[in-house]
Amino acid sequence: MINVAFVCLGNICRSPMAELVFKNILKEKNLLQKFNVSSFATSSYEVGNPIYPPAKRTLEKYGVSGNHISQQLTLSNVVCNDYILVMDSENLSDVLYLTGGKYSEKVFKLLHFTGENRDVADPWYTRNFEKTYQDIVNGCNAFLSFVLNGK
Ligand code: 4NP
Numbered sequence: 001m002i003n004v005a006f007v008c009l010g011n012i013c014r015s016p017m018a019e020l021v022f023k024n025i026l027k028e029k030n031l032l033q034k035f036n037v038s039s040f041a042t043s044s045y046e047v048g049n050p051i052y053p054p055a056k057r058t059l060e061k062y063g064v065s066g067n068h069i070s071q072q073l074t075l076s077n078v079v080c081n082d083y084i085l086v087m088d089s090e091n092l093s094d095v096l097y098l099t100g101g102k103y104s105e106k107v108f109k110l111l112h113f114t115g116e117n118r119d120v121a122d123p124w125y126t127r128n129f130e131k132t133y134q135d136i137v138n139g140c141n142a143f144l145s146f147v148l149n150g151k
Contacts, residue, residue, distance in 0.1 A: 002147060003036045005081040006110070007073055007091050011041030012052040014087040014120055014132060016068035017059060018110060021133070022140040024064045029144075038081075040073035042094035047072050058129040078103050085110045085143065088119035110139035113146045 004022065008015035019039035026032045041047065049070045051059075059065070078084055078099055084107040086092050095107050111118055120139065121131040 001036055002034060002083070003081040004038075004083045004085065004143075005073070005077060006037075006039040006085050006087075007042060007095060008039075008087040008120075009041060009043050009091065009094075010046040010052075010124075011039055011068070011070040011072075012046045012049055013055045013123055013129075014136070015039035015041070016051045016070075017055050017133065018085065018087070018120075018136045018140060019068060020059055020064050020066040021136050022144070023066065025140055025144060031144075038077075039068060040077055041070050042073055042091055042098075044072050046070040054127070054129050055123070055132075058133050062133065073098065075099060078106075082106060083108065083143075083147075085139075088122065110143065111135060113142035114138050115142075 006015040006018040016039050019037055023037050026035055047070050051068050075098060084095055086095060086109055092109060096104055109117060110120055120135045121128060123129045123132045
């Protein structure tokens, strides 16, 4: 079993989108049983809240279904996962602050695997959920290719 946790600030837009997109890709490739996929917030701001409606609508537009309730990342979540895939540089710093700098070998920005290493577009201020969705699809496909083929 490969344990993957997606992480963003609030866990209501980017990381639950990534969790559901990645699960959808795994389902299409008949690989769901090989992975345990979850998502978390670095903050407590939105804990207990569902996926933000515009993010949910964007997923549904592309046939990606599922639900999620925001939960805050703990040190034990980092320990228990093989990959912590964050959306931006601030998430990366926040995760490493939580771990006291430990486990950095399993923490990656999602778009690292595309070769770009920039941040996933943050829709909270831009309202551009399409751009976020496309970044996430590209990142998830590149990550899966890395895990399966080492590249
Ligand atoms: P997310 O989006 O980190 O992609 O879930 C945000 C959600 C909430 C806030 C910021 C970003 N907030 O400031 O409450």
